[in-house]
Amino acid sequence: MGAVDLLGGGLDSLIGGTNFVAPPTAAVPANPGAPIGSGLSDLFDLTSGVGTLSGSYVAPKAVWLPAMKAKGLEISGTFTRQVGSISMDLQLTNKALQVMTDFAIQFNRNSFGLAPAAPLQVHAPLSPNQTVEISLPLSTVGSVMKMEPLNNLQVAVKNNIDVFYFSTLYPLHILFVEDGKMDRQMFLATWKDIPNENEAQFQIRDCPLNAEAASSKLQSSNIFTVAKRNVEGQDMLYQSLKLTNGIWVLAELRIQPGNPSCTLSLKCRAPEVSQHVYQAYETILKN
Structure with missing residues (x-):
């Protein structure tokens, strides 16, 4: 045709x-x-x-931040959209020898204004070899800046050890x-x-x-x-x-x-x- x-x-x-x-x-x-x-x-x-x-459709979780790049903190995640709400579903694993506390998350400006709609709440200290699952609600009213590629998201995660950075691509259908x-x-x-x-x-x-x-x-x-x-x-x-x-x-x-x-x-x-x-x-x- x-x-x-x-x-x-x-x-x-x-x-x-x-x-x-x-x-x-x-x-x-x-x-x-x-x-x-x-x-x-x-x-x-x-x-x-x-x-x-x-x-x-929700993709299986993928490793976004390997433990070797984040002093023992491993982060896997995926994105979901359900009845009008977008979430970043995270799995945090402590592969270090010390307890992790004081978690926080921040996004860089991005093409569609994605931003955390709530703080990253890890309710108890994350002990060595422990994994916790967190669903972080997202909004689309954050600061906008056109990214390359368009669906690139740059993320900073902080804990009591350090601040760590990673980037991931979100599927546009969210x-x-x-x-x-x-x-x-x-x-x-x-x-x-x-x-x-x-x-x-x-x-x-x-x-x-x-x-x-x-x-x-x-x-x-x-x-x-x-x-x-x-x-x-x-x-x-x-x-x-x-x-x-x-x-x-x-x-x-x-x-x-x-x-x-x-x-x-x-x-x-x-x-x-x-x-x-x-x-x-x-x-x-x-x-």
Whole structure:
């Protein structure tokens, strides 16, 4: 298909077109805590309403700060988003011979203003060979500075021994908000309005999901299907998501039954986020 003009008799037919499968109106909003939106609920809201409450995909914890670089303090972590709240889930292990106390954490300025929303509370001294799990709530109202790469987060952790620094990359889907579903007319107008040079196309390989399974999985991480069409045997999902800082990303996901690769086209007024949104799609669809 190459860089075909998606609007060439394509997207326009989403509004009342013959190819569009008119969805039933869902009786239950996918996320009771979120605004119900324009009522243009789609086929997939009903199937994955429960999935939304279970939260976005969470990667397994990885070691962010090895003990040998932090005088015996080892930090592993991951990021979670659940019903509108972002957390940094940490595991602190004391591999030193002395007790650790007086913990504190600070983030450098970053692209999306991520900042701790509470102090790092380790309620008891951390004895040698002891591990403690902490869920640190995060806000997105911290100081903003564009990082390279965009999702880089630089962190300082202090204890009674010293101050230690590490950096990690957070997955962009923790920033996808619960009210990121655009109505169809707005989607069409916005897609036409964003310049073609802002469109990026990616291949997602080894993804044997059908359109319904893909849509359901993506919705649980706040990527919403606005409309669905079938064109010459290919399922086309038109999707929207919104970042915590208000940036909208529009997507077309093309799935051909029997073909394990699908094509993702993204349009956004801030095209530098597209690569990271693609990585989020790949992570969510493959896990």
